[in-house]
Amino acid sequence: MNDFIEWLGQRIWQSFLTLAVLATALFVIAKITNVATKNTPYAELSNRVAYIEDTQSEFGIEDVLSIEDSSWNRMSSSDMSWGMHHSPVWLKTSLPQLDERHEWLLEVDNILLDELDIWFLYGGSRVDYHAAGDGIPLAVRQSEHAQFIFPIPHYKESPITLIVRAKTGGTLNLPIYVWQEPNYWVFHGEHNLVVGLFLGLLIAIGLSNFFFFITTGSTSFLYYFSYVMAVTLTLATIYGVGYEYFWPTTSWLQAHGIAIFANLSVFFAALFGRATFEVDKVSKLLDRILLGSAYTFLAASVVSIFVPYVITIKVFLGMMTVFVAFSLFLGTWLWFNGKPIARVYVMAWSLVLLFGLLTAMGSFSIAGVSSSFRYSPLLINVIETIVFALILAFEHRRKQAELQETLSEAQEDLSYKVEERTLELQIALRELSEINNELEKKNSLDALTGIKNRRYFDKKYVAEVRRSRREQTTLSVAMVDIDHFKSINDNYGHLVGDACIQHAANVIQKELKRPSDEVCRYGGEEFSVILPNTDKDGATGLLEDIRRSLENSVVDIEGHQISMTLSGGIATAKSQWQGDESKLIAVADRALYESKQKGRNRIIHHYLSEED
Missing domain, CATH: 3.30.70.270 (Reverse transcriptase/Diguanylate cyclase domain)
Structure with missing residues (x-):
């Protein structure tokens, strides 16, 4: 009865601690991200945009200008998303009347676009043109920032017409904002602060676990460190931090980085789960499947170096869907086979699945779900990292308790072993005496x-x-x-x-x-x-x-x-x-x-x- 009460108390304590840590993390994340969302743009252009899809990739700017207004499509929602759309999309809109006493900026809030062309037209004539996209090295862009921002020219009499051409190998989202320049730079600084804080947190968590690995020699800490570093690199690519500060001349890495680092993240996450739960000791079959899945993601990471992003991201999403389903099954199976902490593992992958569904719904504008929240990838990865850290802490504590129990049993057996050693020593001394006698004879x-x-x-x-x-x-x-x-x-x-x-x-x-x-x-x-x-x-x-x-x-x-x-x-x-x-x-x-x-x-x- 006492053992059951102790077991129940441990389960309640672990559940309470998990929920408390998650609640605290969500509260802190909400407070921090609120800092960067106080400054809002002057105007969002989604409600006034017309678009046309260039399915054959054959239109030039002159062709687009010659298309009648009646042939343009109107956005059916305020969410500027076309899902996994790989042919170019042209947008046309009129900018709102802007106070000429201020400087104004246009922001296209998707740094992962492969190609981005911007034309400002006044009275039907081209006033300004900008070419951007992650295929252009940051060092040679007009603005040395990962974000796509463009100065808006000044004209008094009539509004400026904006023409945008965009193409990408991933999800085509095109939120377009007009900012008063000082407000944008305040927002940009706060945005970088938020991203930097979270990436710094991930790096600190990763390094602390690397030191734990050096101290304990446990591979679980090493795999967790590698997982956190891979997640950090993925987020640094998504938010342009890596491109802006670490590889500004390597547009190739920015174009392929998400697929490379995301596959590595799942590879190390699989090895982390395998080592932490000792799956090979529980089920040889599930262990082989888990290990095979891990090395499949490693191979996909290597392939992503050479294969276009438009292909690798689809393959990754398909593999990830299968792997998350398998991880949920594995966690549930471990949970009901003597690994109660696996329920936290199930929680982690459930969050990933939920985030994936919301992202997919947002990408395709399903059920009114928006894809415009800037920090959703950061949010889910930080939470998953914290949950994995809890799993590692609980499992390490359990193994330490088992070790302490083993030591106690060893101490109880010490008197017997001393007697046994004494007997062995006597035998050894007797054998030594016999050897010495033998040496005297021969x-x-x-x-x-x-x-x-x-x-x-x-x-x-x-x-x-x-x-x-x-x-x-x-x-x-x-x-x-x-x-x-x-x-x-x-x-x-x-x-x-x-x-x-x-x-x-x-x-x-x-x-x-x-x-x-x-x-x-x-x-x-x-x-x-x-x-x-x-x-x-x-x-x-x-x-x-x-x-x-x-x-x-x-x-x-x-x-x-x-x-x-x-x-x-x-x-x-x-x-x-x-x-x-x-x-x-x-x-x-x-x-x-x-x-x-x-x-x-x-x-x-x-x-x-x-x-x-």
Whole structure:
């Protein structure tokens, strides 16, 4: 009963904390964004705009001017949106009468337009023309700002006619505003302040998690850091911050950046969810699907470098729809399979889905939903980032609690382990005494080579296997054999053969750097090497050094210069088994036999797993 009450209390606390953090975040975001929405434009032109679609991309300005007014279409709503529309759209409107004592600016509020042409006409004649679009490097534009702003010329007698031609590979939104110049620059500064605050917040969150990764080594923190950085770059591209401050001469990156960074965001978000919830331990199938989805987005990010944005953004939106649906299913499945914090994960992806639906409805003017809110991408990404941070915090806290519980169990078991260690120590001391008695009776050195002999190896091997089992350290054993040694004996005699064995023993002995490493003559031309606390890479590297040293040396005896090679087999394991302690030697022998079969003069490594 107490356990249930504790469990229920934790669930209530997590839910309360999640809602409190989200409510606080929404309140702060609302207050901050309100700063940049106090200054409003003098006029919005959506209610007076006529348009015509150039479906064949064949119209020029002269063609458009010759079209009768009756042939132009009128906007059916105040939301200047044509959805995913890839052919040029021409707009025509008359500017309101403006006070000539002030300077005025025209703003087209969509910095992602590929092509944008602006004509100001007075009395049917062209007064001014501006070409813009993210295909034009920022450094060579008339105004070195990511936003599309144009000065409005002064004329007293009659209103100025505005002609706009716009084309883009994504969603075609064309909010057009008239600003009094000082008011616009105040708004622009406040807008940059808001965007900068949120991007700075994301960078701070990301860097703090990178430091957590360095401290803890947990890949969840690394994936979260990478996700936040990718989201930050995506938003920097959407709001023109990257183009204005970081890559003003690289229009290519501005044109492809959203697809590149957005795909990377989902790639790292998928890896973050996989590592945080340890999906591979819960379901191999779902883990493979999640991992496959992640690498699909990574591939799409790479492809986005070369493929036009008009194609990659459609592919991304389709993939994202499927991935969000899968993430909602995965989160729900984890929730009902022992991962209660997954409900927050479901909440995060539900917010993404809701934002996607509202964006799509706004892009196509469905149900009166507007797409004109400047900060909606910023809002949803900041909230999702905060929700992911909560998931990471809750899961890290849970794992720390599990670790603390494990430590408590270990402390309870400490007295037993002390007794066990004491018994093992007594056994080790008794074995040491037996070894010392044995050394008194028989020399442990090989008479021919001066290195340790087979008897010493047998004792040493057993001791190291038991130590590996006791301390759970890695032990490597190598069996080494001189290649074609019989032919040396047959061609040059046994004295020369003995000299070759001595030379090989000296070469191996010189390559051993640690006092704990031992080489023994196992028998005939065969040697054994014991390498305590040595993993696969260390053992293989050492044996390769020995093999090369012997191959590159020459035995000069009785006028003969003899070159030799050796074959070796290595076995590495953490000793887990009881009873038969010769498994490691048997595996090393098999590896040696394999190296002989594959042509000699090589080292073969086998790893002995717990199941072997």
